[in-house]
Amino acid sequence: MNLKDIEILKTQYLKEMTRLLNFSEEELAVIHSLNIFRAYKKGTILLKEGQFSKTSYYLIKGCLRSYYLVDGEEKITAFFTENEQFSPSCIITNKPSEHYVACVEDCLVSIGTPESEKMMLERFPRFEKICRLYSEELLVKQQTAFDHFKIASPEQRYMNFVSSRPDLLQRVPQYQIASYLGLTPQSLSRIRKRLVKTEQYLHKVAI
Amino acid sequence: MNLKDIEILKTQYLKEMTRLLNFSEEELAVIHSLNIFRAYKKGTILLKEGQFSKTSYYLIKGCLRSYYLVDGEEKITAFFTENEQFSPSCIITNKPSEHYVACVEDCLVSIGTPESEKMMLERFPRFEKICRLYSEELLVKQQTAFDHFKIASPEQRYMNFVSSRPDLLQRVPQYQIASYLGLTPQSLSRIRKRLVKTEQYLHKVAI
Numbered sequence: 001m002n003l004k005d006i007e008i009l010k011t012q013y014l015k016e017m018t019r020l021l022n023f024s025e026e027e028l029a030v031i032h033s034l035n036i037f038r039a040y041k042k043g044t045i046l047l048k049e050g051q052f053s054k055t056s057y058y059l060i061k062g063c064l065r066s067y068y069l070v071d072g073e074e075k076i077t078a079f080f081t082e083n084e085q086f087s088p089s090c091i092i093t094n095k096p097s098e099h100y101v102a103c104v105e106d107c108l109v110s111i112g113t114p115e116s117e118k119m120m121l122e123r124f125p126r127f128e129k130i131c132r133l134y135s136e137e138l139l140v141k142q143q144t145a146f147d148h149f150k151i152a153s154p155e156q157r158y159m160n161f162v163s164s165r166p167d168l169l170q171r172v173p174q175y176q177i178a179s180y181l182g183l184t185p186q187s188l189s190r191i192r193k194r195l196v197k198t199e200q201y202l203h204k205v206a207i
Numbered sequence: 208m209n210l211k212d213i214e215i216l217k218t219q220y221l222k223e224m225t226r227l228l229n230f231s232e233e234e235l236a237v238i239h240s241l242n243i244f245r246a247y248k249k250g251t252i253l254l255k256e257g258q259f260s261k262t263s264y265y266l267i268k269g270c271l272r273s274y275y276l277v278d279g280e281e282k283i284t285a286f287f288t289e290n291e292q293f294s295p296s297c298i299i300t301n302k303p304s305e306h307y308v309a310c311v312e313d314c315l316v317s318i319g320t321p322e323s324e325k326m327m328l329e330r331f332p333r334f335e336k337i338c339r340l341y342s343e344e345l346l347v348k349q350q351t352a353f354d355h356f357k358i359a360s361p362e363q364r365y366m367n368f369v370s371s372r373p374d375l376l377q378r379v380p381q382y383q384i385a386s387y388l389g390l391t392p393q394s395l396s397r398i399r400k401r402l403v404k405t406e407q408y409l410h411k412v413a414i
Contacts, residue, residue, distance in 0.1 A: 070358055075358040077354040077358065078350075087347070089347045092344050129335050135343050136294075142349055146349065146353045147273075149356075
């Protein structure tokens with residue numbers, strides 16, 4: 001992303017948020033004054049194990065991955081893309097991070113800190129309701145994703161991923177998708193081959 | 208639980224909530240008028256697959272389990288005990304439930320509906336902040352639990368469970384714990400035997 005692209009994206013984002021949340025002139029002025037935008041290059045690590053960050057990120061453009069290092073091996077637990085938010089658990093737990101967060105692609109984000117959020121909520125109390133509804137929605141989405149992960153076979157897990165996050169298939173390397181699904185790259189490769197054969201078989205039957 | 212026990216628990220609950228949330232007389236009067244308490248016998252099913260309930264439950268006493276039926280087999284995805292809340296995803300998704308919720312023990316709960324919550328939040332806007340903070344806290348807890356489930360080996364998963372939910376070991380049958388951990392009862396049994404041997408070995412070394 002060059003500077004011109006970043007400026008275009010910032011303007012689009014504020015326009016879209018104004019449409020969705022009906023920002024007043026005063027609210028927009030405060031948002032502008034907060035200097036909330038950050039651009040990061042692909043590969044940048046935003047949070048490391050042991051760090052104590054309280055910065056949360058809302059993705060305007062790009063993709064983040066969250067991962068743990070277990071015996072030197074990267075175990076990916078989440079991807080975040082456009083219009084998704086990542087808040088480090090440190091904000092609530094007051095304990096250092098157990099995991100890493102890194103940019104899978106060049107990213108443009110808006111950042112939040114407990115201080116800026118407190119100030120915004122005190123000044124514009126209507127944001128309390130917006131934030132509550134957003135958190136409640138995320139909670140249900142996350143609970144459903146956790147449930148589906150638990151009850152699915154590895155093959156179903158991959159199919160759920162393909163249907164719920166088709167964009168990520170093109171954006172993320174296959175070994176990272178395998179890690180995210182709790183599979184080895186070899187298992188994922190076998191599953192994909194099996195599914196392709198089934199699709200070809202189903203196609204023949206249909207003809 | 209007999210009627211006397213239920214009355215004692217209700218009084219304790221309202222006293223504790225008044226202490227934590229600093230209820231005013233007016234707020235307490237409205238809560239009393241809402242008739243929020245329900246007692247259910249062990250085995251009662253509160254939500255079934257295909258139902259469209261919008262009732263949420265806050266556990267005052269007892270234990271609930273949430274499960275899916277996959278090819279006739281019960282796959283448990285969550286337990287809820289004292290001071291935990293279960294909200295069906297229907298509230299947010301407007302789709303019928305994919306899973307079941309049942310009482311593992313006799314339960315006393317306080318219930319909420321979108322209508323009662325809307326009324327309370329409109330009448331007492333300070334509850335917006337309380338509900339937002341509660342949802343944000345739950346979100347982080349749930350994300351961490353999901354991460355730990357993903358990155359852990361079956362043995363570690365059981366050890367995490369023992370350290371994070373020791374009370375459930377006594378309250379829930381072992382086959383339900385196995386299901387919750389994504390294990391067969393046989394695997395869980397082998398893991399427990401291995402751990403007992405390791406503990407005995409560690410104990411000998413320590414002597």
